[in-house]
Amino acid sequence: MREEPKPGEFYRHFKNKLYQIVAVATHSETREKLVIYQALYGEYGVYARPLDMFMSEVDKEKYQDVKQKYRFDRIEDIAKISKLDDSSYSNVVEQDKRTKEESVSSESLGKKEKGNEKTYSDTDFGKGYFIEFLEADDLNTKKEILIANRELISERELDTIYEIYGLKRRKIDRDLDIADLIGYFDMQQQYEGKRLRK
Structure with a gap:
């Protein structure tokens, strides 16, 4: 069993x-x-x-x-x-990545363009969506910004977010680290909702 x-x-x-x-x-x-x-x-x-x-x-x-x-x-x-190059899994990840990149405007994200390739580096730390994330008033908005820009967020920005909330980053895989943050935000929202209903 x-x-x-x-x-x-x-x-x-x-x-x-x-x-x-x-x-x-x-x-x-x-x-x-x-x-x-x-x-x-x-x-x-x-x-x-x-x-x-x-x-x-x-x-x-x-x-x-x-x-x-x-x-x-x-x-x-x-x-x-998470590091396997299995073609079917890689295709799922790559297709999801392309869809998300196409849906986000380059102006709002402060992305650099090189031909058709879109990149976001640590030198752009603190620009675009990251500032929006820091200034967001509620966790739901922060979560939405994080999800919408998960392919663009830098290692330095992830470290900063973890430090802000006093969390320990596992650094096994970026997607897992982002999922942990989203799970933390969901938990905080549920706690806040219960507190307000009392």
């Missing part, structure tokens, strides 16, 4: 997308166990799925070409996985 997911663990979906476990919750009415997990790509969405479904095997009749046995496989070494 497979071991239940634990908070902080990483799993790979059979479609080659990475997720991090937030918690294993219990439904208040049915007592059914639910896995709460966060995507490590795109909008970094948070999802809930029944534990038995999360742990189930891939439907081989529907997905005949999939080699992975289970719908979600636990990842032992996330640092190694």
Whole structure:
């Protein structure tokens, strides 16, 4: 029998997308166990799925070409996985990156253009979206700015954000570090919402 997911663990979906476990919750009415997990790509969405479904095997009749046995496989070494050059995973990441770059204006981000290539370096520290992030009045706005510019944020800017909030950066993978920040903002928003309802 497979071991239940634990908070902080990483799993790979059979479609080659990475997720991090937030918690294993219990439904208040049915007592059914639910896995709460966060995507490590795109909008970094948070999802809930029944534990038995999360742990189930891939439907081989529907997905005949999939080699992975289970719908979600636990990842032992996330640092190694994040550096793999698997073509199907790289295509997903690259397509998501291109879509996001096309949707953001170069003027608002203070990006440098070299031909068709768009870059953002540490020499641009403190410009464009980063100033907007620092000046944003609420966590939701900060989160949106962070998500919209995740491909452009520099290592120095990430370090600065972590220092501002007194957090320790793992520095295993940039996407994971950004996902950690977004998870922190979500947690703070939930706490603030509960406090205001009292």
